[in-house]
Amino acid sequence: MESGAEVTAVEIARLAGVGRAAVSNWRRRFADFPQPTGGTAASPAFRLSDVEAWLIAHDRLPEPTGADRLWRALRHGSADPDGDLPVLARVLLSSWRTPAEARRHAAVLAVADEMGVGTALAAVADRYAEVRARRGVVATSAQVAALMCELAQVAGQTVLDPACRSGVLLAAAVAHGAAVVAGQDPDADHVTIAQARLHGAAVPAEVRAGGLGADAYPELRADVVLCDPPGGGRWGHDELGEDPRWAYGVPPRGEGELAWVQHALARLRPGGTAVLLLPPGVAQRPAGRRIRRELLRQGALRALITLPAGVTPPHNTRLQLWLLRRPDTAHRAREVLLVEAAGLWDETRAAVLAAVRAYEAGQALPEELAGRAVVREAVELSDEDVDLTPARHIPAEQALVTADLIVRRRDELVDLLRRLPVTVPPVTPGGGEPPAAQITVGDLVKKGLVALNTDPATVVRPGDVLVPSIGPRVKVRVAGPADDGRPLGAQMFLLRTRAGYVDPWCFAGFLVAQANLRRMTSPGSVPRVDVRKAHLPRLPLTTQLAYAGHFRRLREFEDALWLAATAGEEVARMVGEGLVAGTLGSG
Incomplete structure (x- = not known):
């Protein structure tokens, strides 16, 4: 055991379930607070045993969850607990341990056995993702991962991710x-964490070490390939230039993404589907135009979708989804769907799915997608530049927006605006004092009044409170009938309140107060959310129900306001384009 294990102020805050500012305040107010034993002046380190003793003496150490006890045991037994997360996962995954491993990890293994190995492995995978995110290595967001699965229709299929990192897409x-x-x-730690994330899956699941240069599945022909490949252009041009996978052309040195595109196609059965998440430059860089032209010529590219910024890391980039199919005699794309998605995520997802479903069925795109989606002949896209950026090709189709559609959309907007005032919530001056008694979400979980779950496979039920575990914008919502039965997905908290004790709408309403958003969200380039830190008032059920009614009406107003704003933007765009295209008169 490492009796001299050290922790930073951030780790002390996590240990005590408070913000970092509270730790700074303790250091100023309490003369007996432990003195730094290392680190720097800007980021001091403290001996873990001293900190725990102080927290216990001052009654500031909350009752730990199983994951809390796991990290505490790991900190005591390791000089680099974050770096040892893959080591811990390997030990937990192993059915046989050497005596030395058993002794070294005795405290951690005892906690894991008590928690259940599956629960412990899930906690390790989540913590690893959190640590990597703090270092700038981020995973595909849950919402984009779910959309990729929906587009590929993975149900009942054999799915391969040839660059799986920590296994988010596979989960x-x-x-x-x-x-x-x-x-x-290729990263052994990634392989271990992905195995941990998939431990106990109800279907056969395997993760191996491998990459473009040392493919672990050279004989596999999957039904579906999902991939968010590593960034950067290097891919092994000199070593792999003669590889038979490059059926569409040898990728140039700086076009590593096009190597992954062709690798994905090579690992599909004929007619199989691939969905890749790629940076926008892949669709337009001059060096890749020969391969893009060949993908079009052979009918492998089905659709290219530009996503809004902020839906998945990096949050300042509009990434693109490429939908491909390995050509066979029955499936050879002669037309390509191009989509320029915009707006909030629910609207984006609905628009993308509607466009793809209509395209695959050979139907005309829905009228409401005019200006956001278009189907083009592959040969038409194979011009000199072969620039496949959707925004470049969609504006010319504005003439397809008919005058009747514009008038209909305008009338719908007028009707919506007419009904909007009645949704504005009434306000009544109160006594000016918020409820005094407070309890944290973490304490509600310990008391069994709220169940907290982060397992991506958890089935959502109406009334569940859903909170994203990663920023930049925290949108808390109560699940409705449309959510019933769907999986939670990665990087989400599901909070299920105990009926008769905690009302979900009241719970969610207080959760989104600005004070709680500040408590829950950590600073940094990739904000992390810990919903357990939120404070809620202690209220009798009758009072909770009164608050719940107000919060429901407030949410209905927000939804109506968002719908009006979205419809207004669409009508303004359609009228402007209609004037330009001559669809509308100027008189």
């Missing part, structure tokens, strides 16, 4: 009903 595929999942990654 999403399992949650969406995949029959078999397989992944590879």
